[in-house]
Amino acid sequence: MNQGPWTEIDAQHDWYNLPRSAPPKRSATERVADFLEVYGDYDEATAREQARRCVECAEPLCVSGCPLGNRIPEWMLLTAEGQFLEAAALSRSTSNMPEICARVCPQERLCEGACVLNGRAEPVAIGAIERFINEYAFAHGAVDPVPAPPNGMRVAVLGSGPGGLSCADELARRGYAVTVYESQPTPGGLLVNGIPAFKLEKSVVARRVSLLEKRGVVFKVGVTVGRDMSLAELQLEHDAIFLGFGAQQARPLGIPGSHLAGIYDALPFLVQKNTETPLDMPPIDVRGKRVAVLGGGDTAMDCLRTAIRCGAAETLCIYRRDRANMPGSRKEYDNSIEEGARFSFLTSPVSLLGDAEGRVTTVRCVRMELGAPDPSGRRSPRPVRGSEFDVPVDVVLTAYGFELVPFPPGSDLAMIKRNDRGEIAVDDQQMTSVNGVFAGGDLVRGPSLVVHAVRDARRAALGIHRYLSHRRLFELDADQTDHLSPELTT
Numbered sequence: 496m497n498q499g500p501w502t503e504i505d506a507q508h509d510w511y512n513l514p515r516s517a518p519p520k521r522s523a524t525e526r527v528a529d530f531l532e533v534y535g536d537y538d539e540a541t542a543r544e545q546a547r548r549c550v551e552c553a554e555p556l557c558v559s560g561c562p563l564g565n566r567i568p569e570w571m572l573l574t575a576e577g578q579f580l581e582a583a584a585l586s587r588s589t590s591n592m593p594e595i596c597a598r599v600c601p602q603e604r605l606c607e608g609a610c611v612l613n614g615r616a617e618p619v620a621i622g623a624i625e626r627f628i629n630e631y632a633f634a635h636g637a638v639d640p641v642p643a644p645p646n647g648m649r650v651a652v653l654g655s656g657p658g659g660l661s662c663a664d665e666l667a668r669r670g671y672a673v674t675v676y677e678s679q680p681t682p683g684g685l686l687v688n689g690i691p692a693f694k695l696e697k698s699v700v701a702r703r704v705s706l707l708e709k710r711g712v713v714f715k716v717g718v719t720v721g722r723d724m725s726l727a728e729l730q731l732e733h734d735a736i737f738l739g740f741g742a743q744q745a746r747p748l749g750i751p752g753s754h755l756a757g758i759y760d761a762l763p764f765l766v767q768k769n770t771e772t773p774l775d776m777p778p779i780d781v782r783g784k785r786v787a788v789l790g791g792g793d794t795a796m797d798c799l800r801t802a803i804r805c806g807a808a809e810t811l812c813i814y815r816r817d818r819a820n821m822p823g824s825r826k827e828y829d830n831s832i833e834e835g836a837r838f839s840f841l842t843s844p845v846s847l848l849g850d851a852e853g854r855v856t857t858v859r860c861v862r863m864e865l866g867a868p869d870p871s872g873r874r875s876p877r878p879v880r881g882s883e884f885d886v887p888v889d890v891v892l893t894a895y896g897f898e899l900v901p902f903p904p905g906s907d908l909a910m911i912k913r914n915d916r917g918e919i920a921v922d923d924q925q926m927t928s929v930n931g932v933f934a935g936g937d938l939v940r941g942p943s944l945v946v947h948a949v950r951d952a953r954r955a956a957l958g959i960h961r962y963l964s965h966r967r968l969f970e971l972d973a974d975q976t977d978h979l980s981p982e983l984t985t
Contacts, residue, residue: 511616513544513545513547513548514616514617515545515548515616515617515618515619515620516537516541516544516545516620517620517623518534518535518536518537518620518623518626518627519534519535519536519537520533520534520535521533521534521535523830523833523834523835526693526834527800527803527804527834527835528804529693529804530691530692530693530769530804531692531693531696532598532692532693532694532695532696533693533694533830534598534623534626536623536626536627536630537623537624537627539577539579539631542574542579542624542627542628543574543575543576543577545619545620545623545624546571546572546574546575546619546624547575548612548619548620549567549568549571549572549575549619550611550612551568551571551572552568552611555567555568555611556609556610556611557606557607557609557610557611557619557621558606559609560605560606560607560608560609560610561605561606561946562605562944562946562947562949562950563589563590563596563946563949563950563953564589565586565589565590565593565606565625566585566586566588566589567606567621569585570582570583570585570586570624570625570628571619571621571624573585574624574627574628579627579628579631579632580631580632580635580637582628583628583629583631583632583637583638584632584637586625586628586629587629587632587638590949591660591661591664591665591949591952591953592657592660592661592664592703592949593625593629594625594626594629594630594633594699594703595657595686595695595699595700595703595945596625596945596946596949597622597623597625597626597629598622598626598694598695598699599686599690599694599695599945600622600944600945600946601793601824601826601944602621602622603618603824603825603826604824605946606621606622607619607620607621607622633702638706640706640709640710641709641710642667642709642710642711643667643668643669643670643710643711644670645670645671645672645711646669646670646671648671648672648734648735648963648967649671649672649673649674649732649733649734650666650671650672650673650674650733650734650735650736650737650959651673651674651675651676651729651732651733651735651736651737652666652673652674652675652676652736652737652739653675653676653720653729653736653737653738653739653740654675654676654677654684654738654739654740654741654936655675655677655682655683655684655704655714655739656683656684656685656686656739656740656741656936656948657684657685657686657936657945657948657949657952658737658739658741658935658936658937658948658949658951658952659675659677659684659737659739659740659952660675660682660683660684660686660703660704660707660952661948661949661952661953661956662737662739662935662952662953662955662956662959663675663707663712664707664710664712665952665953665956665957666956666959666960667707667710667711667712668710669956669960671959671960672711672713673711673712673713674712674713674714674715674733675707675712675713675714675715676715676718676720676724677714677715677716677717677718678716678717678718678719678740679716679717680716680717681716681770681771682700682704682714682716683697683700683701683704684740684741685741685743685945686700686945687700687770688762688765688766688769688770689741689743689762689765689766689794690797691765691768691769691797691800691801692769693800693804694797697770719903720906720908721902721903721906721907721908722903722906725906725907726906726907726908726910726929726932727907730931730932734931734963734966735931735932735933735959735962735963736931736932736933737933737934737935737952737955737956737959738911738919738927738932738933738934738935738938739934739935739936739938739948739952740900740937740938741897741936741937741938741942741948742897742898742899742900742937742938742941742942743762743897743900744897744898744899744900744901745760745761745762745893745895745896745897745898746895746896746897746898747895748789748847748893748895750844750845750846750847751845751846751847752846752847752848752849752855753847755847755849755853755854755855756849756852756853756854756855757849757854757855757888757889757890757891758847758855758890758891758893759779759890759891759892759893760892760893761788761790761794761795761797761798761892761893761894762794762897763776763779764779764798764801764892765794765797765798765801767779768801768804768805769801779890781802781805781806781807781889781890782805782806782807783806783807783808784807784808784809784889784890785807785808785809785811785887785888785889785890786798786799786802786807786809786810786811786888786889786890786891786892787811787812787813787858787886787888787890787891787892788802788810788811788812788813788891788892788894789813789844789858789891789892789893789894789895790812790814790893790894790895790896791812791814791815791816791821791822791823792821792822792823792894792896793822793823793824793827794894794896795812795814795823795894796812796823796824796827796828796830796831796836797827797894798892798894799812799831799834799836800827800830800831800834800836802890802892803834803835803836807890809837810835810836810837811836811837811838811839811886811888812831812836812837812838812839813839813842813843813844813858813860813886814838814839814840814841814842815841815842815843815863815876816840816841816863816865816873816874816876817840817841817865818838818840820865820873820874821840839860839886841862841863841864841865841876842860842861842862842863843860843861843863843876843878844858844859844860845859845860845861845878845883846859847859847891848885855888855889855890855891856887856888856889857885857886857887857888858885858886858888858891859883859884859885859886860883860884860885860886861878861879861882861883861884862878862879862882862884863876863877863878863879864876864877864879865877896942897937897942898917898942899917899918899937899938899941910928910929911927911928911929911932911934912927912928916941918938918939918940918941919934919938919939920939921933921934921935921939924954924955924957924958924961924962925939925951925954925955925958926955926958926962931962933955933958933959934951934955935948935951935952935954935955936948936951936952939951
């Protein structure tokens with residue numbers, strides 16, 4: 496009798512005897528009192544045991560589910576055998592910041608969501624194991640910061656978020672002299688300004704930046720290209736340029752009452768509460784106040800959980816679809832609930848009301864119902880007639896997503912071609928319409944995941960290397976190219 500495709504797996508593996516074990520997690524009571532990370536690391540025995548749950552598929556769906564194509568089954572096997580340093584080295588071969596991606600990637604929608612065990616058991620804890628092996632490597636001094644021999648060419652990287660750091664890393668490994676230009680006073684971009692420390696402690700990002708500095712990467716902070724220096728000036732000083740700054744302009748609220756005091760965009764709130772970056776705005780005080788967060792993504796969860804840590808009396812997320820269609824990760828939703836946040840699903844704000852002094856007091860909402868799926872497959876919400884109701888509030892945080900920040904007026908960055916959506920157009924090497932200028936991440940694809948920015952940056956670094964290598968070939972005599980690889984001479 497044919498018992499199905501699982502028969503051979505059952506005979507060869509004991510994954511069904513090893514339930515998924517979550518990494519150590521601080522209690523909600525403890526963690527809401529600070530901004531320290533919620534999760535800890537596995538111990539060695541647990542990491543080995545959890546890695547043994549991997550069934551070593553012939554066609555691993557987790558690899559295809561990872562935007563970086565991480566060699567997950569291979570480093571799972573090494574981890575199960577206790578070869579943690581070897582596993583970490585393999586992890587770093589396809590990712591420039593695996594210890595960061597392990598913390599911030601929505602694994603349930605990527606590698607773990609594609610795990611073959613789904614539907615039969617809990618998926619392998621890929622993210623937690625990736626974090627363990629890479630933290631183990633750092634703890635044992637196995638992450639090599641030695642600079643590569645210089646190749647004599649210079650590259651400018653604009654932006655020090657995940658894309659900028661990854662591109663700088665790839666190029667530095669190939670011997671390029673890399674200078675990273677960052678408009679904020681601290682390197683890290685989204686990783687320090689947009690992601691709260693309880694998900695990604697700032698010391699983890701600072702460690703990655705320090706590693707790049709030891710590899711020879713130079714960071715120049717407080718510099719905005721297009722205002723403090725032009726694209727033309729960068730081109731004179733560098734052989735190629737990578738644009739890696741993100742999309743940080745909030746999407747407009749677009750309902751009556753949006754002008755009232757007490758209404759804030761998500762990012763300034765998160766930056767103010769999670770970093771020491773100075774902002775040209777007064778402090779946003781939520782202590783003892785009723786806070787409503789509009790939106791349903793991870794940024795909305797970040798706002799809820801940050802407001803709780805800042806002493807908000809109540810925190811309510813208002814979202815127009817149901818839980819199943821919410822874009823935020825399940826893990827972040829569960830953590831928000833544990834920490835005391837409330838959710839009003841199938842609810843959409845239609846206006847904001849204020850008092851005589853012009854401060855917001857009420858979010859007027861309407862109940863929603865789900866209709867037919869939209870082009871993305873999510874069911875489109877529509878209002879239920881006559882279902883309006885009011886939610887009393889003191890502070891409103893809007894988390895409807897982000898758009899690209901316009902280039903400074905008169906900047907020569909404007910010569911770079913954009914597509915119909917306003918995103919920078921690139922070819923298959925990530926090069927823009929301007930020769931030698933490459934781009935990736937949110938500038939190219941719109942607001943997206945950290946791992947997508949890393950992938951774009953790796954592609955761009957390879958594109959830059961090919962572009963500059965081919966350019967150099969024209970400067971060499973024929974007998975000086977024998978040592979170069981065929982891909983660079985054809």
